[in-house]
Amino acid sequence: MKRTGGFGLDAHELGAQAGEFATLAERARAVARDLAEALDAIPAPWGSDAVGESFAAVHVEAAAQARERITRLAGAFEEFGTALAEASDAYVAADNAAADAVNALDEPDHTR
Numbered sequence: 001m002k003r004t005g006g007f008g009l010d011a012h013e014l015g016a017q018a019g020e021f022a023t024l025a026e027r028a029r030a031v032a033r034d035l036a037e038a039l040d041a042i043p044a045p046w047g048s049d050a051v052g053e054s055f056a057a058v059h060v061e062a063a064a065q066a067r068e069r070i071t072r073l074a075g076a077f078e079e080f081g082t083a084l085a086e087a088s089d090a091y092v093a094a095d096n097a098a099a100d101a102v103n104a105l106d107e108p109d110h111t112r
Contacts, residue, residue: 011095015088021081028074035070 039045046056 009091011088011091015085015092018081018084018088021077021084025074025077025081028070028077032067032071032074035067039067 044052044056046052046059
């Protein structure tokens with residue numbers, strides 16, 4: 001039968017690929033760490049002259065927020081990967097339970 005709508009899912013592949021988010025999380029951690037080390041190594045990354053101080057007055061808060069978001073990104077990748085793995089496990093379990101229920105209907109009841 002040709003499918004005309006909806007979506008398809010390979011739950012086993014989803015579960016296998018969910019682990020890739022741990023790798024992404026480690027890469028995000030490394031980027032955040034490298035950025036933090038680079039910024040922390042420079043006492044006044046915007047410059048200490050009047051132009052640098054003027055720039056800092058406008059952009060320091062936004063830069064700090066961006067730095068915090070980059071730091072939190074690793075955790076978000078890990079949480080998403082965990083959620084995908086759990087969804088995959090739940091889908092496979094539900095599919096197996098449904099298949100068992102259908103197969104039970106096809107088996108004759110010899111107890112009667």
